[in-house]
Amino acid sequence: xxxxxxxxxxxxxxxxxxxxxxxxxxxxxxxxxxxxxxxxxxxxxxxxxxxxxxxxxxxxxxxxxxxxxxxxxxxxxxxxxxxxxxxxxxxxxxxxxxxxxxxxxxxxxxxx
Amino acid sequence: xxxxxxxxxxxxxxxxxxxxxxxxxxxxxxxxxxxxxxxxxxxxxxxxxxxxxxxxxxxxxxxxxxxxxxxxxxxxxxxxxxxxxxxxxxxxxxxxxxxxxxxxxxxxxxx
Numbered sequence: 613x614x615x616x617x618x619x620x621x622x623x624x625x626x627x628x629x630x631x632x633x634x635x636x637x638x639x640x641x642x643x644x645x646x647x648x649x650x651x652x653x654x655x656x657x658x659x660x661x662x663x664x665x666x667x668x669x670x671x672x673x674x675x676x677x678x679x680x681x682x683x684x685x686x687x688x689x690x691x692x693x694x695x696x697x698x699x700x701x702x703x704x705x706x707x708x709x710x711x712x713x714x715x716x717x718x719x720x721x722x723x724x
Numbered sequence: 725x726x727x728x729x730x731x732x733x734x735x736x737x738x739x740x741x742x743x744x745x746x747x748x749x750x751x752x753x754x755x756x757x758x759x760x761x762x763x764x765x766x767x768x769x770x771x772x773x774x775x776x777x778x779x780x781x782x783x784x785x786x787x788x789x790x791x792x793x794x795x796x797x798x799x800x801x802x803x804x805x806x807x808x809x810x811x812x813x814x815x816x817x818x819x820x821x822x823x824x825x826x827x828x829x830x831x832x833x834x835x
Contacts, residue, residue: 643822645822645823647824649765652828653828653829654728654814654816654826654828654829655767655814655816655826656826657823657824660822660823698765700767702822704822710755710772710820710821710822711769711772711780712822712824713769714767716764716765716766717765717766717767719765
């Protein structure tokens with residue numbers, strides 16, 4: 613199927629690291645993505661990783677990819693209250709056209 | 725200048741009515757999408773158009789009919805609205821990459 617699974621909720625304190633996990637389904641996905649959705653808004657692309665990479669770092673964000681287990685994670689260092697949002701992983705399905713299948717979303721709550 | 729704009733932002737209507745949501749993008753992208761987000765925040769693709777041609781049509785009831793008059797516009801018309809159609813509908817566009825640019829969403833409530 614096309615179910616991309618994430619844990620529903622994560623709560624951390626400001627300054628801690630947050631790790632959001634994702635299990636995807638299509639081993640032929642070329643790229644995997646992390647999107648952020650703030651309340652009342654659409655999704656915005658945060659970062660992405662090419663499938664032949666194991667890790668990508670972008671400022672406070674670190675993406676880890678385990679292709680064997682089809683597991684993707686997003687680590688946010690020094691989490692701030694402004695990071696509170698819903699985070700979606702997404703995989704691109706091998707259809708010849710860009711079809712993104714989004715995960716179930718993880719609601720991150722950062723408390724002061 | 726809003727890159728992907730949807731109207732209306734909120735829509736409240738009775739069961740059985742027909743309604744439309746409009747979307748416009750000024751980014752020059754070739755591909756546009758409609759996604760549905762339910763109350764649990766699950767996001768499902770409904771349709772995708774590339775240069776006015778339908779390329780993705782998920783298992784969506786045929787009460788939903790997308791129309792793309794040109795590559796900058798993708799509208800969604802819904803006939804005979806049902807309670808289960810209540811959701812937030814997101815329009816998005818992309819330059820044929822996995823970076824999608826989303827509108828702010830149109831919240832549809834069917835009473």
